[in-house]
Amino acid sequence: MKKKRIKSPYASSLYWPGGVIYMVLFFIPTVLSLFFSLTRWTLQDWEFIGFENFTLYFSEENLRIGFRNTIIYAVLTSGLKVIFALYLASFLSSKLRATGFIRSVLFFPTLVSTIGVGITFSVLMNPYEGVINAALKWVAGLFGKTTDGPGWLIDPNLLPIVSIALVDVWKGVGIATLIYIAGMAAIPRDYYEASSIDGASTRQQFYQVTIPLVRPAMFSVIILSFVGGLRSFDLIWAMTGGGPGFISDVLASINYKQYTSGYYGLSTAGNVILFVLVSILVFPLSRYLNKKEVVM
Amino acid sequence: MKVVRNSRLAKALMLGLPAVLASAMLAAPAQAATEITFQTWNSQVSQDQWNAMTAAFMKANPDITVKVNYVPGGVEGDALVKSQLASGTMADVFSYNVGALMQAIDPVRNLVNLKGEPWVSSVNSGFIPSATGADGGFYAAPFGTAMGGGILYNKRIYAKLGLQIPLTWKEFMANNAKIKKAGITPVISSWKDSWTAQLFVLGDHFNVAAAMPGFEDKFTANKIVLAKNPSTLAGFQHLEEVRKAGYYNKDVASTTFAKALEYLALGKGAHYPMLSAGIDTIVANFPTKAADIGFMAQPGTNAKSNGATVWMPAGVYIAKTTKNLEAAKKFVAWTVSKESFVVQNKVVPPSGPYFIKGAPVSGNLTAVFTDLYNYMQGKGTSYPALEFLTPVKGPNLSQICVEIGSGQKNALQGAQSYQKDLQKQSQQLGLAGW
Numbered sequence: 001m002k003k004k005r006i007k008s009p010y011a012s013s014l015y016w017p018g019g020v021i022y023m024v025l026f027f028i029p030t031v032l033s034l035f036f037s038l039t040r041w042t043l044q045d046w047e048f049i050g051f052e053n054f055t056l057y058f059s060e061e062n063l064r065i066g067f068r069n070t071i072i073y074a075v076l077t078s079g080l081k082v083i084f085a086l087y088l089a090s091f092l093s094s095k096l097r098a099t100g101f102i103r104s105v106l107f108f109p110t111l112v113s114t115i116g117v118g119i120t121f122s123v124l125m126n127p128y129e130g131v132i133n134a135a136l137k138w139v140a141g142l143f144g145k146t147t148d149g150p151g152w153l154i155d156p157n158l159l160p161i162v163s164i165a166l167v168d169v170w171k172g173v174g175i176a177t178l179i180y181i182a183g184m185a186a187i188p189r190d191y192y193e194a195s196s197i198d199g200a201s202t203r204q205q206f207y208q209v210t211i212p213l214v215r216p217a218m219f220s221v222i223i224l225s226f227v228g229g230l231r232s233f234d235l236i237w238a239m240t241g242g243g244p245g246f247i248s249d250v251l252a253s254i255n256y257k258q259y260t261s262g263y264y265g266l267s268t269a270g271n272v273i274l275f276v277l278v279s280i281l282v283f284p285l286s287r288y289l290n291k292k293e294v295v296m
Numbered sequence: 297m298k299v300v301r302n303s304r305l306a307k308a309l310m311l312g313l314p315a316v317l318a319s320a321m322l323a324a325p326a327q328a329a330t331e332i333t334f335q336t337w338n339s340q341v342s343q344d345q346w347n348a349m350t351a352a353f354m355k356a357n358p359d360i361t362v363k364v365n366y367v368p369g370g371v372e373g374d375a376l377v378k379s380q381l382a383s384g385t386m387a388d389v390f391s392y393n394v395g396a397l398m399q400a401i402d403p404v405r406n407l408v409n410l411k412g413e414p415w416v417s418s419v420n421s422g423f424i425p426s427a428t429g430a431d432g433g434f435y436a437a438p439f440g441t442a443m444g445g446g447i448l449y450n451k452r453i454y455a456k457l458g459l460q461i462p463l464t465w466k467e468f469m470a471n472n473a474k475i476k477k478a479g480i481t482p483v484i485s486s487w488k489d490s491w492t493a494q495l496f497v498l499g500d501h502f503n504v505a506a507a508m509p510g511f512e513d514k515f516t517a518n519k520i521v522l523a524k525n526p527s528t529l530a531g532f533q534h535l536e537e538v539r540k541a542g543y544y545n546k547d548v549a550s551t552t553f554a555k556a557l558e559y560l561a562l563g564k565g566a567h568y569p570m571l572s573a574g575i576d577t578i579v580a581n582f583p584t585k586a587a588d589i590g591f592m593a594q595p596g597t598n599a600k601s602n603g604a605t606v607w608m609p610a611g612v613y614i615a616k617t618t619k620n621l622e623a624a625k626k627f628v629a630w631t632v633s634k635e636s637f638v639v640q641n642k643v644v645p646p647s648g649p650y651f652i653k654g655a656p657v658s659g660n661l662t663a664v665f666t667d668l669y670n671y672m673q674g675k676g677t678s679y680p681a682l683e684f685l686t687p688v689k690g691p692n693l694s695q696i697c698v699e700i701g702s703g704q705k706n707a708l709q710g711a712q713s714y715q716k717d718l719q720k721q722s723q724q725l726g727l728a729g730w
Contacts, residue, residue: 056723259375
């Protein structure tokens with residue numbers, strides 16, 4: 001059945017402020033950035049060079065590392081947040097004393113400056129003087145073993161990007177938990193009563209009632225944290241600057257470095273590519289998740 | 297009643313006083329000093345120097361106030377300076393690198409040509425090319441001293457182990473073997489501040505230029521393949537050889553510039569490939585150890601041609617967007633005056649020669665100063681670093697050097713990567729031949 005076009009209930013004068021803001025701050029810059037991605041641009045003047053920036057961008061030697069890390073980072077952070085936050089939310093929805101306080105503690109890292117968190121953790125994760133490896137050494141000592149601990153941020157392999165992702169999870173899990181808690185609070189008590197009359201254990205209730213009904217919240221968490229992970233930059237820049245070498249570079253940090261080098265057109269092209277990548281990954285995902293929601 | 301009257305008085309005062317203050321403030325600018333803004337790096341040494349210098353300048357010129365803004369260096373600083381110039385929000389006067397980095401901020405368009413200024417005749421001729429724009433204009437007053445790019449070393453360790461200053465790379469590596477045997481880290485490096493990793497490559501230019509006369513022109517015209525010339529490849533190979541021999545400090549990847557200087561000053565390591573100006577930080581943090589540190593040129597293949605690669609001092613520029621050109625020019629002229637050098641010498645003893653003829657040098661001169669001075673005075677024992685002779689300078693060299701040093705790439709792959717980096721930069725600058 002075709003939906004009937006409903007006349008808007010708002011006066012048209014209510015539209016134009018939003019419209020102007022949208023045009024000036026969103027639409028025009030987007031079109032301009034598409035244009036400047038096709039130019040060699042010094043911020044002061046430009047020269048149209050067609051798709052040269054894009055071919056140059058794709059010939060970037062470390063682009064493979066960038067793509068790989070971007071995907072790893074997004075999948076890892078969003079996956080872990082989805083799982084951890086679910087358990088944290090069910091823990092915090094239970095009848096604990098001082099829930100408010102415990103929730104605030106969990107939410108606290110979200111409020112701290114990302115750069116501050118990055119610098120703090122790069123000190124904690126220092127393999128020789130950091131607290132984390134000192135603790136590992138102590139624990140190993142209890143078992144009569146010795147270890148130097150991993151080189152969290154300086155390992156020349158995948159470890160640095162994974163370490164940063166873990167910090168991101170610690171920092172961001174609070175928001176995900178909050179979304180879950182809201183989702184759980186919206187589940188009508190009736191379902192729990194009905195299922196307990198049917199003899200369901202609390203464990204069964206969690207898997208059969210809570211998880212299916214909290215799905216809309218879960219999907220919001222997945223989408224938000226996945227998009228956040230794909231375009232993540234600040235934490236990575238504060239902790240490793242994309243290094244050692246280029247081993248923890250992501251697309252956003254590659255674009256930033258091109259910007260600092262004065263390659264403005266190229267950097268803009270990189271951001272267009274990042275935009276396309278996010279769209280390609282997120283639209284199908286969001287469609288798929290929405291469909292599942294409807295089925296449920 | 298008294299109380300009431302008093303409160304009325306208070307009210308009158310409260311209403312009246314701000315009005316009086318406001319009129320005073322409005323009247324003030326008429327006689328007040330011209331204010332100019334100045335922007336420079338936020339390192340401790342730089343802050344100490346410029347705080348002292350601007351204070352002295354304002355004392356001598358009460359009609360001008362200088363407001364200093366300290367900003368980060370490195371890639372953040374580069375991005376900031378470029379954006380400020382492009383958006384017309386740069387400070388009236390600012391300090392930034394000369395050479396290739398100055399070419400990258402488009403001096404002809406963004407900076408005030410200082411060619412006609414009276415002090416220009418006192419600038420040492422060695423500095424002129426690195427502050428000259430494509431139009432032949434002269435854009436920067438030199439600030440600070442020459443720096444040697446080579447190896448800072450701990451003289452105490454050298455004396456204890458009876459080592460000689462190496463004149464070839466082979467001798468250098470032989471020294472390293474002995475140092476390692478003695479249980480001391482032979483080569484300190486600090487990749488957490490990745491710019492410090494470039495010295496083996498950049499500091500080798502004396503040797504490159506000695507082996508390939510006329511190198512710079514060919515390099516600028518894209519006629520050099522780094523990976524195919526033994527002399528251009530050597531710097532990259534040094535990074536690899538030192539790693540393979542296990543001569544770096546074991547925490548090299550998490551060591552910062554400041555930490556590395558601490559290791560050197562305290563004798564935990566013997567060599568630190570670095571700019572001679574690193575001594576300034578040692579003077580500030582470990583004043584009693586400064587005398588233990590010396591500077592040597594990076595050795596090449598030929599003992600007969602041994603000399604230091606020399607970095608130019610920073611430049612002090614005037615942005616074209618300034619609204620107080622006369623005051624700005626006065627300030628810049630003061631920075632190269634005798635009074636200015638007296639102040640500079642007091643804050644930090646110079647770690648190399650100044651680039652103004654007749655600039656007084658005083659204070660507790662370090663051994664590093666003397667070593668660098670000797671290289672620069674000697675015949676054919678110093679040569680400018682590559683970035684002061686060509687606009688071509690790839691921005692990714694520091695990370696590539698870290699990759700080689702940590703074994704992610706070998707020397708050959710590193711040189712090839714850097715070649716691509718150069719190509720990209722030159723294309724973006726629109727240079728011919730790339």
